[in-house]
Amino acid sequence: MTVARDRSVVERDDHPTTFAELFERAAGYDVDEDAIRSVLAERRTGTRNRSDDGGGGEGPDDDGDRDDRDAESDRDTTGPAGSNVTGRPDPSPARVVADADVLAADLLVGGDARAALDVLRSHSWTTLVASDALLADATAVIASVADEGLAADWRRTISRWREPVDHPAGDHPALASAYRGGAMQVVTLDPSLTGARTAAGLRKRLPVSVRDPHAFAAVFSPERLYPSAVGGSYPGPDREPR
Template identity: 60%
Template sequence: MANRPNPARVVADVDVLAADLLVGGDAREALDHVRSHSWIDLVASDRLLEETERVVATLADADLAAVHRERLEAERVSVDHPEEDHPALASAYRGGAAHLLSYDDALGSARAGLSLQPRVSVSIRSPDAFATLFDPESLYEAVEGGAYPGPDRDPRE
């Protein structure tokens, strides 16, 4: 992995992936920003998807959980990490992601930031903060270069 994270790579924690499917709201809005742009990657390990499938199956049903996992598997950039690692943090680290979306207040705390900073450079935000601050035009210019062409995918497909 490069020392500098890729600003066009995003990880969504289990809670955000499940909320995107089951609730919508700011989780869906944040992930729609990712899905609307072919040059932005959703990064996720198998373990992150397994835990998401388990949560969705518990809150809804196993069939919906399996279909959701299949969709995520098709959309994601896959990464591997040790089994004992936190699935979202490890996905961000191993996948070189600059952004981690989570509702877990402990992950986004100043204390967590201080302990993570020497190991991984990742911005941990709630989905509503990410959706509010997301600026595809400046990100496109920094990552791809040139004028921002606008979204190039339908996030609902």
């Protein structure tokens, strides 16, 4: 017996939704960064409480105990020429994590968040690193402040772009994605992560810089980064960002 596939599914597979199409649909929603941050904070507080009740792991921002153990393990398992036999990529400033609030703001608000991610979308040699937990947070936020259909289509599109990474449940999704995925840049709207004291503390444990989208866009220079990340002269953007 032949089972007919839903036509909308076939069309979606044959013609993947572009970021431009998603942005056009998202323009119909009146959402600001404060609303996104509020929904994300509420979701993560609930997730953290459930993790604590179930004995979940400590994240990179929780006392640093897990990072200290992981860093010690990495030092014991580093192979020739600095290769890491744990399978984690070597840290690179061309590998970037956008926190769930930035991902949602890119879609629904635009502004600095979109400008920051457009730089990455325009250069194929940069990498957006994101765990499933991080995308789940962003998807839930989009569904809450916009609608589930837009959230589902966004999830399919972002999943084709990001490089996935795994981390223990209970870890902060953005910081853990950076640590496990070799990302040296984290972009977030969370002021508790971008404050000078917190940023300095993180840099003592992780080779990472945490900035808000405006600050990231101001300092992230593909032209300066290209010679060390890829080699040769910078050729300019090499793909359509949307």
